[in-house]
Amino acid sequence: MSIESFIREIESRKKTEIESFENEFNKKKSDIETEKNATVKEMSENYEKESKARSERESARIIEGGKLEAKKILFDAINKNLDSTFDIIKQDLVKYTKNSEYKSVIEQMVKMCQKKLGKKITVHCKEDDKSLLKISDVTAGSSIQTLGGIIAENDDGTKELDLTFEELLRANEDEIKSSILEKIL
Numbered sequence: 260m261s262i263e264s265f266i267r268e269i270e271s272r273k274k275t276e277i278e279s280f281e282n283e284f285n286k287k288k289s290d291i292e293t294e295k296n297a298t299v300k301e302m303s304e305n306y307e308k309e310s311k312a313r314s315e316r317e318s319a320r321i322i323e324g325g326k327l328e329a330k331k332i333l334f335d336a337i338n339k340n341l342d343s344t345f346d347i348i349k350q351d352l353v354k355y356t357k358n359s360e361y362k363s364v365i366e367q368m369v370k371m372c373q374k375k376l377g378k379k380i381t382v383h384c385k386e387d388d389k390s391l392l393k394i395s396d397v398t399a400g401s402s403i404q405t406l407g408g409i410i411a412e413n414d415d416g417t418k419e420l421d422l423t424f425e426e427l428l429r430a431n432e433d434e435i436k437s438s439i440l441e442k443i444l
Contacts, residue, residue, distance in 0.1 A: 337440065340439075341439060345435075348428065349424075352406045352424045353407070355407065356388070361391075361407065362391050365388060365409065369382060369392070369394055371422075372409070372420050372422070373396070373397075375420055376411060376412065376420060377413050377414060378396045379398075379413075379414040380396070380397055380412065380413060380414065381397075381400040381412050381416075382397055382398070382400055382410070383401050383402070383409065383410040383411075384399075384400075384405070384408070384410070385402060385403060385404070386402040388407070389402070400412070403423070405423040405424065406424040407423070408422045408424045408426070409422050410422070
């Protein structure tokens, strides 16, 4: 075998091996490119899902915060309306104490107190109402600051019944508010 044929054979093997390496390189390159594209696609989908989930959570949080704020504003408005209504009720009660019916209300209160506390009672009321206490077994007590109504105590001072308009409003506040809210809403 001559050197030239030997060189040609080496060249031929070299060429074959280079082609084989190139083919293997191109296959690996193609596999890596395919794997890279799949990974990028998977990561992109994951980030898209995650960002959508975060966006939905943030949106829900903002919406719920808005709803809560709206409820707070509505609640504050209702409370202001109720406070205003209670002020009007108190003003009306003051006007009512100047009405002729008020005397009979005081008399009914006294009679009820006598049933609960005994015949002999001491009645505390506002100064203007003392003239209404001309009832037997009733002693006029000290003057109190009130819109109207009475505070009665038994003869020995151990039991007391508060029928002032303020106390009656306070005791029935939930029922009054409920009634007002039904009319508002």
